[in-house]
Amino acid sequence: xxxxxxxxxxxxxxxxxxxxxxxxxxxxxxxxxxxxxxxxxxxxxxxxxxxxxxxxxxxxxxxxxxxxxxxxxxxxxxxxxxxxxxxxxxxxxxxxxxxxxxxxxxxxxxxxxxxxxxxxxxxxxxxxxxxxxxxxxxxxxxxxxxxxxxxxxxxxxxxxxxxxxxxxxxxxxxxxxxxxxxxxxxxxxxxxxxxxxxxxxxxxxxxxxxxxxxxxxxxxxxxxxxxxxxxxxxxxxxxxxxxxxxxxxxxxxxxxxxxxxxxxxxxxxxxxxxxxxxxxxxxxxxxxxxxxxxxxxxxxxxxxxxxxxxxxxxxxxxxxxxxxxxxxxxxxxxxxxxxxxxxxxxxxxxxxxxxxxxxxxxxxxxxxxxxxxxxxxxxxxxxxxxxxxxxxxxxxxxxxxxxxxxxxxxxxxxxxxxxxxxxxxxxxxxxxxxx
Amino acid sequence: xxxxxxxxxxxxxxxxxxxxxxxxxxxxxxxxxxxxxxxxxxxxxxxxxxxxxxxxxxxxxxxxxxxxxxxxxxxxxxxxxxxxxxxxxxxxxxxxxxxxxxxxxxxxxxxxxxxxxxxxxxxxxxxxxxxxxxxxxxxxxxxxxxxxxxxxxxxxxxxxxxxxxxxxxxxxxxxxxxxxxxxxxxxxxxxxxxxxxxxxxxxxxxxxxxxxxxxxxxxxxxxxxxxxxxxxxxxxxxxxxxxxxxxxxxxxxxxxxxxxxxxxxxxxxxxxxxx
Numbered sequence: 001x002x003x004x005x006x007x008x009x010x011x012x013x014x015x016x017x018x019x020x021x022x023x024x025x026x027x028x029x030x031x032x033x034x035x036x037x038x039x040x041x042x043x044x045x046x047x048x049x050x051x052x053x054x055x056x057x058x059x060x061x062x063x064x065x066x067x068x069x070x071x072x073x074x075x076x077x078x079x080x081x082x083x084x085x086x087x088x089x090x091x092x093x094x095x096x097x098x099x100x101x102x103x104x105x106x107x108x109x110x111x112x113x114x115x116x117x118x119x120x121x122x123x124x125x126x127x128x129x130x131x132x133x134x135x136x137x138x139x140x141x142x143x144x145x146x147x148x149x150x151x152x153x154x155x156x157x158x159x160x161x162x163x164x165x166x167x168x169x170x171x172x173x174x175x176x177x178x179x180x181x182x183x184x185x186x187x188x189x190x191x192x193x194x195x196x197x198x199x200x201x202x203x204x205x206x207x208x209x210x211x212x213x214x215x216x217x218x219x220x221x222x223x224x225x226x227x228x229x230x231x232x233x234x235x236x237x238x239x240x241x242x243x244x245x246x247x248x249x250x251x252x253x254x255x256x257x258x259x260x261x262x263x264x265x266x267x268x269x270x271x272x273x274x275x276x277x278x279x280x281x282x283x284x285x286x287x288x289x290x291x292x293x294x295x296x297x298x299x300x301x302x303x304x305x306x307x308x309x310x311x312x313x314x315x316x317x318x319x320x321x322x323x324x325x326x327x328x329x330x331x332x333x334x335x336x337x338x339x340x341x342x343x344x345x346x347x348x349x350x351x352x353x354x355x356x357x358x359x360x361x362x363x364x365x366x367x368x369x370x371x372x373x374x375x376x377x378x379x380x381x382x383x384x385x386x387x388x389x390x391x392x393x394x395x396x397x398x399x400x401x402x403x404x405x406x407x408x409x410x411x412x413x414x415x416x417x418x419x420x421x422x423x424x425x426x427x428x429x430x431x432x433x434x435x
Numbered sequence: 436x437x438x439x440x441x442x443x444x445x446x447x448x449x450x451x452x453x454x455x456x457x458x459x460x461x462x463x464x465x466x467x468x469x470x471x472x473x474x475x476x477x478x479x480x481x482x483x484x485x486x487x488x489x490x491x492x493x494x495x496x497x498x499x500x501x502x503x504x505x506x507x508x509x510x511x512x513x514x515x516x517x518x519x520x521x522x523x524x525x526x527x528x529x530x531x532x533x534x535x536x537x538x539x540x541x542x543x544x545x546x547x548x549x550x551x552x553x554x555x556x557x558x559x560x561x562x563x564x565x566x567x568x569x570x571x572x573x574x575x576x577x578x579x580x581x582x583x584x585x586x587x588x589x590x591x592x593x594x595x596x597x598x599x600x601x602x603x604x605x606x607x608x609x610x611x612x613x614x615x616x617x618x619x620x621x622x623x624x625x626x627x628x629x630x631x632x633x634x635x636x637x638x639x640x641x642x643x644x645x646x647x648x649x650x651x652x653x654x655x656x657x658x659x660x661x662x663x664x665x666x667x668x669x670x671x672x673x674x675x676x677x678x679x680x681x682x683x684x685x686x687x688x689x690x691x692x693x694x695x696x697x698x699x700x701x702x703x704x705x706x707x708x709x710x
Contacts, residue, residue, distance in 0.1 A: 385643075388557075392645060397556060426519045427555045434554060 011085060011097050011129050012046070018092035019043040031265070034234050037257030038241060041250050042092060045084070052078035053131045058193050061133040061159075063150055064117075064239075065141035065166070065343050069209050069247040069320075069332055070182055073202030074195050081243050082136075082153055085129055086120030087289070090406055091240070095290040098406055101127070110152060115376035116406040118149030125153045133159050135192035137185060141166040142342035143379050162188045168348045170337050178333035179326070199325055205247035206320040206328050209335070212246065215255035216314040222262035224364055227271035228280065228307040229262045233295035235312030236287030239341045242314075271305075278303035279428055282366040284310050284357050285381075286374035286405040291413050301417075302424055307364040313356060315339045346379035353383060354390045361396045368397040368428050370420065374405045397431065399423040441491065442498045442699060444691025445482060445512060446521065447474050447505030450541025450569060451655060453685045454481035456489050456496075457692035464488035465685045474505035482511070498699035500691040504542065516694055518687050519547055519558050525690025526651050527553040529677045534647040537637060537666070538687070539656035541569040544637055548644040557644045566605040567636035569656045575629055578609050579622070589626040590661025596621075597665075598628035608632065626661065634665035641670060649675040657683035 023039045026032040052059055059078045060071045068079040081087075086098040101123025102116050108126055110119050124130055138150045140163055147163075154161040164181040167174040186197045216238065223230065238258075245251030271277055277299075283306045288294045298304045318339040320331030338344055345353040361369055369391060373381050384400065391398040401419045404410035439459055446453040452470045456463035466484045471477045478501070486493060493511075501509030502521040509515060518538070526536040527549055536547040544567050548557045565571050576583040598615055600608050608629075615625050633656075641650070652674055656662055663674055677683055 388643070388645070392556070400559075422517050422519065426517050426523075426558065430520075431554050434552065 009127075009129060011089070011101075011124075011127070012050075014097055015085065015088040015093040016043070016046055018094070019046065019088075022092055031261070031270070033261035033264075034230060034254075034258040037254040038234075038237050039092065041241070041245055041254050042088060044250055045244055046088070049078060049080055049084075049131065058134040059131045060189070060193065061130070061136040061153070063138045063146050064243045065139040065146055065336075065340070066137060066164070067209075067242065067246045067332065067336055067340055068244075069202070069205050070185060071137055071189065072205045072247045073186075073197050073199070074189060074193050075198055075201060076195070077189075077193055078131075080130065080133070082121040082125070082130075082149065083117050084244065085124045086117060086406060087240060089120075090289040091237070091292065095406075095408060098290070099409065102407055105152075108152075110148065113376060114148050115143065115145035115374070116404050118145040118376075120406060121149050122152045122156070125156045133157060135159055135189065136161040137189065138163045139166050139336060139343070140164070141336070142340075142346040143377065145376055160188070160192055166336065166343065166347060170344075170348060170352070174337060175330050175333045178336060179329040182329045182333060202325075202328060203322050206322045206331065208249060208252055209247045209332075210319045210322070212241075212251040212255045213314060213319055213335075213339070215252065215259045217316050219255065219259040219262055220308070220312070220314055220316075222259065222266060223307045223312075225262075225266050226280075226365060227273065227277045228305040229265035229270060229272060230258075231272045231295065232283075232299060232306035233292045234258060235283075235306060235309045236289065236292070236295070237311075238314065239311040242340060273299045273303050273305050275303065277305045279367045279424060279432070280305055280307055280365060281368050281370050281399075282306070282308055282357065282360045282364055283370045283372060284360075285372050285377065287311055288372070288403070288413070288416065289405050290408050294413055294416065297417060298420065302421065304420070304424065306370075307366070308360050310345060310356070311341050313341065313360060315344060315356075346377065350383040350386055353380065354387055357387070358390055358394050358396070361394065366396065367432060368399060368423070371398055371400040372405075372416075373400060373402040375402050375410055376404070397423075397427045399427075440696060440699065441489075441496050442500070442692050442695035443482065443485070443496050444521065444525075444688040444693070444695060445478050445499065445501045445503075445506075445509045446518075446685070446688035446691060447478055447501065447503040447508060448518075448540055448542070448687070449504050450573075451684065452477045452481050452503070452505070453688035454478075454485035455685050455688035455692045456485055456491075457689065457696055458489070460696065462681060462689060465682060465688065467682070467684055470505070474508035475510060478505070478509045479511070498695040500695040500698070502687050502691040513695070514698070516691060519545060519555065520694065521687040521690035522653050523547045523549055523555045523558075523690065524553070524693050525686040525688075526653055526677070528690065528693050529681050529686065530649065530651055530675055532649045533651045533675065535641060535644065535650045537641065537650065537652045537657075538654040539567075539569060539633075539637065539652065539662070540654045541573075544568055544640060546637070546640040546644050548647060559640050559643045561636065561640060564605070566603060566608065567633045569654070571605045571608075571633065572629070572656065572659070572662075574605065575609060575612060578612055579616070579625070586626055586630070587660040587662075589623050590630055590659075590664060592623040593621075595627060595664075595668075596624050597631045598624050600628050600632045627665070630659075630661045630665035631669070633662060634669040637666060638669040646670060646672065648672065651675050651677055653677070653683045653686035655684040 501512035
């Protein structure tokens, strides 16, 4: 399928070429089942999005805090996260395009303090790089920057927006509160899409979402194995999987490939690190999406593997109960509140944020933790004092540095490499040698 | 097998370079000289001077470790370690009860937290801003028209009534200081204010790693009693003094020399090729 066209400018071409180039690279590697699957998914997403445009099918935008199952409950609708283009540019395309989009949004007047991905999403809308939506369905999570971006994008497109209020806490009362809003969003979607919400279809979507979740839970377990069987960078991609592919067979295929690859490599006794891993660390807050090769560097130069990070961790608490419409809405609400990475940790009390980290360090037998502080994420950075205290109490050495997960201009990769190298040399290695 | 073992630590800092000998598990001679634009030459010069002071030849030194910003330029060292490791090890050797080490150097400030075994648990650095470093004090002393070594005496001169310097930036603090001088604010108050501004920044770093006693200060700025006083006031805690025979400015080099001894013994008296 051709990606060329008036509304599919160079910004999209670089993504499509990047996906295809990487797929060629990884297809030749028999040990890259997981990477192949997600690259195939990215390619398919791009084709589906423009396929929908060509076919005249409606496109509904959503934000990364909003899991897309509800939108997929309507036949023939294409969902699109508003962050998708810069995310793909960072992961598989060319980060220079993301930087240009960030600058575009700042020039438009978006505050510099707003998260770079939200600025880049606004930049994409400003440059008309997305197929026009019929409506937008959003959650006001995981952060305030998301709200700023949604409001700006809504203003630019002048399309109707349904913003669901995700409550501060995570209890059953909050689940019912969010589920009620999801129910109210259904007529909104029906009105603007011009189709009836199909509960049977929604049930199938939720079942698919559960299948993905089950594979992810198995995969989370398998990555505890020592040595870690799979490359580090793959954990950073799970959030992209959930946001784009929840409720789709493609999502399940990717999660299954992650699981199968880990299982097979464990059976073959293979390690993610050539020559064997020396150090294990839990990576927390945000991953380095603008340079996935950075993870290869950690493995080859430091013999350091990341068995799990915040973006890869899938909380085992949540599967959607598909027995009734109410249970499905409540299950989806519970997933949004308690399972979606970032929404689970950054919204509300700091307990999940800190407790998940301590538990991950224990479960994955980490020698240390890396708190990669994405500069715009005040929800995460605001709790650094409590986070440090908890790390000290648990006896887990913690490396902290600041960077921007979408923009290498804030902290270049060489600086991040130096931070990690020094910490390993000064703190981790002597402790490990001393036993 | 460690009898008579001599090792060396060479610390090439941003402002000064130091060479330290660790002889038979005791502190030997040390030299301090200015850092230059030729760190290789500076390292050689410091090393030759310290060997001359000890009256020994290079062949008698079992192992050499370089540290500091210019550590990779110590080409005759067997290996190099970061300043964090060197200061942590050096301070712990001189004061085994030390848990928090504040190193205020010419170019940066580091706070290092050690556990009970002397292992580094955590560290933080202020290495992106001149405020709170030795270079900042040099620069403001010049503005005040005094030698930097006169600052402690001025700090202790009379009542403690520091001016409050509002700026976080060393460049803007200079403007504030000029205004204060023009307003005829007493010099001791200005100096106390300067020291307080450094201390507040350092105290914030200390709190980030968690204030754990005993605290010691290392680095050239540790020789400024005014800074120590301001730090104690900011943290509400007394600093522990290092052993009298040890110059706080050479703790990094000393730590490197101690690490050199440990590596040498661990490897069974075998040197490696220079880095």
